Amino acid sequence: MAVQMNSSSDNAAVTMEQLCKWYGSFQVLHNVDLSVAVGERIVVCGPSGSGKSTLVRCINQLETHEKGRLIVNGVELYKGMRGLAELRRDVGMVFQQFNLFPHLTVLDNCTLALVRARKLPRDQAEEIAMENLKKVRIPEQAHKFPTQLSGGQQQRVAIARALCMKPKLMLFDEPTSALDPEMIKEVLDVMTELARDGMTMICVTHEMGFAREVADRIIFMDSGRIIEQAAPSKFFKNPEHPRAQQFLGQMLH
């Protein structure tokens, strides 16, 4: 069974110590140290291939790390551990490609894990699902199938689906990168609202406006390393690392 950790930082949602990961002989994460407090909103940015997605996907072990320690919601995670499914229920994830289940209605997408994993009765699960669909402003689509919705609507359903599990922590892996420009805002609005409600969030995104408005801290990654982290006010005004300066220069022009 998973070992309860008595970490010194009791209010940490995520703690990484010297985290390393390889894809074959290629090292994607180099000794990453990161601590995310409960209620904190983190935006992870950096050039493609810098390891941002991998970092976030380690947190719910869709990718496993090979070295270092990773503690999520007070439990240390490691390859091959038992009880992972239970721990994942407390960590919501939103994917770039939405990954809604196309054979289920919007409502059933939201209730599936409540009924099958949390073992709630169906009517109670549906109540929770409708509540969260209202939160993402899409309750009228509950009985449609995902392919009948626009990309922005699908991503909002995906957010609602994750929220139904009442996660302690939400991970966003480039949630707006697959969207048409006019649909980005509706998704970011939902995410902003979520942040205001006090959700602990770790977002990989290139939406610098969102980062500036919502993030408590920006993490900048390059070649599998965190090379700069700062509050948005500082990060956007005068980034220290030349690579971050270059990156921002390209983003803002």
Next chain:
Amino acid sequence: MSFFAILRSIYEGFGITAAVATLGLFFAIPFAVIAGVLQHFATGPLRWIVTAIIEFWRSSSVIVLLYAFYYTLPAFGIFLSGITVGAMVLGFNIGGYGSQSVRAALQSLNKGQREAGLALGLSRFDVLRLIELPQAITAMFPTFINQAIQLIKGTTLVSLIALTDMTFRAKQISELGYNPVGIYSALALSYLILCYPVTIFGRKVERRFATRKAR
């Protein structure tokens, strides 16, 4: 003998043909799903074993297997009815093909589907059962109908182990008098009458899958 009389006489074998085909599906479908899923997930020795079993049923001649099981099993003290042997051999043979459709359909699913299920905290088995298999089976349904039709047509072979199916009846009639055109066109028509409704059923179900997505 009139064409209609021939048809009626052939129809006396319908029960056996239908029984072998239906029972055959009960062998074919579970075998296809279980073997396909196992081959998709298994690694190492288990995978070799599963592959060997699939290949045995898929790559052997059905006639040889029919004879082998019908005539040699009693030597080992195992007595199975002709219908059971016929259904099992045909079912596992078609199931062997079917397993490859199941495996291919599982492999072609976007891995994001699995990841989304796991991220929600579902067990690997629930992800397979509730997310992957329903989509895989929808995707392979046209192939499945094809294979069901192959199975029905394959039942002609059980006439070789002395089951009085439609083909066996036709051969009996053909010994009464020389009328190959009448008898075998009646037999061909009989199988068409049996198989075509399956095709129609397949199209109906496919259309239902389609409207679910594009309504």
